[in-house]
Amino acid sequence: xxxxxxxxxxxxxxxxxxxxxxxxxxxxxxxxxxxxxxxxxxxxxxxxxxxxxxxxxxxxxxxxxxxxxxxxxxxxxxxxxxxxxxxxxxxxxxxxxxxxxxxxxxxxxxxxxxxxxxxxxxxxxxxxxxxxxxxxxxxxxxxxxxxxxxxxxxxxxxxxxxxxxxxxxxxxxxxxxxxxx
Numbered sequence: 742x743x744x745x746x747x748x749x750x751x752x753x754x755x756x757x758x759x760x761x762x763x764x765x766x767x768x769x770x771x772x773x774x775x776x777x778x779x780x781x782x783x784x785x786x787x788x789x790x791x792x793x794x795x796x797x798x799x800x801x802x803x804x805x806x807x808x809x810x811x812x813x814x815x816x817x818x819x820x821x822x823x824x825x826x827x828x829x830x831x832x833x834x835x836x837x838x839x840x841x842x843x844x845x846x847x848x849x850x851x852x853x854x855x856x857x858x859x860x861x862x863x864x865x866x867x868x869x870x871x872x873x874x875x876x877x878x879x880x881x882x883x884x885x886x887x888x889x890x891x892x893x894x895x896x897x898x899x900x901x902x903x904x905x906x907x908x909x910x911x912x913x914x915x916x917x918x919x920x921x922x
Contacts, residue, residue, distance in 0.1 A: 744789075744792055745800075746789075746800060748788055749789050752789075753813060755781065762774040763821050763878075764824065786867075815870055832896065832900050839903045839907040843863075849917060853917060862910075865902050865906070866899070869902045873895035873896040877896065881893075
């Protein structure tokens with residue numbers, strides 16, 4: 742197993758650890774540790790993709806598991822933050838629904854021999870989601886000292902870019918959907 746794939750598996754391994762520190766009361770500095778674990782996991786996402794592309798280590802396993810690991814990480818964070826009453830459920834539903842829809846589109850494409858690559862909008866979506874989650878986990882630090890709602894702004898931007906990227910994927914692959922009728 743190559744390094745990018747090991748990093749992907751490591752990210753999946755970090756998901757329950759992240760949730761443990763975020764959700765279990767009474768763990769000293771639990772929320773801070775959860776934020777650190779999430780940041781490390783997010784960094785492995787960027788790192789494994791960079792290593793895979795730069796060293797030509799792209800595998801079928803990585804193509805399947807890397808996006809799955811990302812979805813597990815982001816979904817677990819969003820659902821946990823909803824459980825804690827920090828973010829509204831409707832935002833989480835919009836984000837996760839888009840992930841299911843585009844994953845379904847990709848599976849449909851794969852069944853037709855078509856690979857649907859990540860788009861510019863998909864990458865912006867991912868970045869805004871990660872920044873929003875990290876800023877929320879860090880209680881809007883350092884912006885909380887000046888009263889600037891950076892975390893809330895990033896959360897709304899994440900939802901907006903989630904919708905834009907979902908529409909973009911569907912628009913660019915509408916012919917694939919028409920073939921299924």
